[in-house]
Amino acid sequence: MEYEAVIGLEIHVQMDTQTKLFCGCKVEFGAEPNTNVCPVCLGMPGALPVLNKRAVEYAVRASLALNCEVHLESIFARKNYFYPDLPKGYQISQYERPIATDGYLEFELPDGSKKRVRIRRLHMEEDAGKSIHEGSKSYVDLNRAGTPLMEIVTEPDLSTPEEARVFLENLRNIMRYVGVSKADMEKGQLRCDINVSIRPKGSKELGTRTEIKNVNSFRFVQKALEYEIERQIKLVSEGGRVEQETRTFDPSTGKTFTMRTKEEAEDYRYFPDPDLLPLKLEESWIEEIRNTMPELPHQRLERLLSQYGISEYEAKIFVQNKELGDFFEEAVSHLQEPKLIANWLLNDLLGLLNEKQIPLENSPVSPEGLAELVKLIKDNVISTKIGKEVIRDMVDSGKRASQIVEEKGLKQITDESSIRQIVEEVVKQFPEEAQRYRQGEDKLIGFFVGQVMKSTKGKANPKLVNQLLREVLKG
Numbered sequence: 001m002e003y004e005a006v007i008g009l010e011i012h013v014q015m016d017t018q019t020k021l022f023c024g025c026k027v028e029f030g031a032e033p034n035t036n037v038c039p040v041c042l043g044m045p046g047a048l049p050v051l052n053k054r055a056v057e058y059a060v061r062a063s064l065a066l067n068c069e070v071h072l073e074s075i076f077a078r079k080n081y082f083y084p085d086l087p088k089g090y091q092i093s094q095y096e097r098p099i100a101t102d103g104y105l106e107f108e109l110p111d112g113s114k115k116r117v118r119i120r121r122l123h124m125e126e127d128a129g130k131s132i133h134e135g136s137k138s139y140v141d142l143n144r145a146g147t148p149l150m151e152i153v154t155e156p157d158l159s160t161p162e163e164a165r166v167f168l169e170n171l172r173n174i175m176r177y178v179g180v181s182k183a184d185m186e187k188g189q190l191r192c193d194i195n196v197s198i199r200p201k202g203s204k205e206l207g208t209r210t211e212i213k214n215v216n217s218f219r220f221v222q223k224a225l226e227y228e229i230e231r232q233i234k235l236v237s238e239g240g241r242v243e244q245e246t247r248t249f250d251p252s253t254g255k256t257f258t259m260r261t262k263e264e265a266e267d268y269r270y271f272p273d274p275d276l277l278p279l280k281l282e283e284s285w286i287e288e289i290r291n292t293m294p295e296l297p298h299q300r301l302e303r304l305l306s307q308y309g310i311s312e313y314e315a316k317i318f319v320q321n322k323e324l325g326d327f328f329e330e331a332v333s334h335l336q337e338p339k340l341i342a343n344w345l346l347n348d349l350l351g352l353l354n355e356k357q358i359p360l361e362n363s364p365v366s367p368e369g370l371a372e373l374v375k376l377i378k379d380n381v382i383s384t385k386i387g388k389e390v391i392r393d394m395v396d397s398g399k400r401a402s403q404i405v406e407e408k409g410l411k412q413i414t415d416e417s418s419i420r421q422i423v424e425e426v427v428k429q430f431p432e433e434a435q436r437y438r439q440g441e442d443k444l445i446g447f448f449v450g451q452v453m454k455s456t457k458g459k460a461n462p463k464l465v466n467q468l469l470r471e472v473l474k475g
């Protein structure tokens with residue numbers, strides 16, 4: 001029997017607001033434990049939540065970007081459970097009436113085919129604190145308690161681990177493009193619960209799902225799914241049954257393990273939070289947000305292609321990596337040479353940064369600095385070959401291209417009479433080769449070019465060298 005997998009994701013996205021969802025405490029990564037707290041997020045009796053308007057705006061923006069229907073009325077509910085890092089004993093979330101439902105995200109798979117995944121719902125909720133376990137001791141840090149999150153739930157429309165990974169990468173990009181989250185998985189700003197089941201290929205019925213909690217990298221999402229799908233298929237093929245349960249993924253073994261079974265599942269006893277009124281939105285406010293939506297990835301792709309005439313391959317890299325795309329566009333704003341800039345950015349600067357493990361945001365070469373280098377090459381002040389040397393130096397020293405060219409005397413020799421002089425010397429130096437060239441060994445021209453370049457330390461204009469060599473060699 002052949003099986004296919006059915007996958008649905010629940011994604012938690014940390015909103016990039018200044019303050020928490022229901023109080024004015026700062027949202028800050030890496031602050032001293034328990035410094036960004038107040039009676040509201042500590043769950044003190046009598047403290048009342050006040051909704052953060054910016055968080056609502058972000059949720060609406062994200063919902064619009066995901067083609068969701070935004071509801072004019074939604075309701076905050078209490079999700080009750082007990083855990084040391086949950087001071088109130090409940091989490092404020094949205095349950096039966098989320099802020100948005102029924103959207104979709106369309107994206108491209110590596111083979112070029114398009115895939116559409118329906119978004120079931122998007123709701124707002126607050127994050128819990130953090131438990132830290134060290135040896136026999138446990139600590140609780142409540143800085144994160146009350147941080148605004150969006151939970152985005154897909155329909156079970158994904159069918160392979162790769163699709164799930166690519167979907168998530170696209171979702172992350174959208175969150176970044178609309179500016180609602182940094183969505184960095186490594187920092188826990190984007191977390192994913194994976195629901196997966198299998199069924200006989202072609203069947204329309206859904207199998208029993210397992211849910212793998214809190215997978216925290218794109219690669220692990222794919223790995224966890226690969227393992228879990230295989231585990232379920234093996235189990236069923238041997239006559240067993242998949243139990244509905246919550247599992248966890250261990251990156252060190254690449255396996256998933258049971259966390260809790262259905263019997264142990266919690267009953268959250270959801271009910272509307274009596275401390276918060278139903279959230280009512282003005283249609284006009286939603287329209288205002290719709291009209292001021294930033295550019296989305298697919299829109300940027302089209303624009304990059306038509307505005308700059310770069311290749312689709314290059315444009316896609318810039319779209320997938322927003323900061324890189326921004327770097328490119330800023331460089332082009334200083335010098336209208338998009339193709340050259342794309343080339344030097346992708347082939348040279350990025351390679352050098354990777355080599356030295358410097359993230360783009362800390363690049364010693366600024367967009368303007370890159371533009372300046374490209375201009376020197378374009379204006380024939382330095383050759384392409386010298387340009388490669390200069391950009392390496394720029395990354396090493398943080399100096400500007402013009403300064404390096406000046407200090408090292410790298411300016412291209414374009415003066416015909418000086419090149420002619422060097423060419424004549426070289427030809428004189430190698431009479432035998434010159435003779436053979438004249439007798440028809442045309443490929444020896446390369447040898448002579450090499451010699452001229454050697455004696456000018458690569459600074460002679462290659463076109464001129466070639467032309468003058470042929471002239472002089474002819475005798």
Ligand SMILES: Nc1ncnc2c1ncn2[C@@H]1O[C@H](COP(=O)(O)OP(=O)(O)OP(=O)(O)O)[C@@H](O)[C@H]1O
Pocket residue numbers: 006007008009010153154155156157195196197206207208209211
């Ligand atoms: N049979 C199935 N196989 C795979 N995925 C499924 C299946 N049934 C549902 N799903 C997916 O599981 C997810 C269910 O998420 P949802 O938030 O609605 O509920 P939950 O997991 O029960 O609750 P909680 O939010 O407390 O984790 C959705 O992404 C949905 O597409």
Ligand SMILES: [Mg+2]
Pocket residue numbers: 010193211
């Ligand atoms: Mg779930």
Ligand SMILES: [Mg+2]
Pocket residue numbers: 010151153
């Ligand atoms: Mg959920």
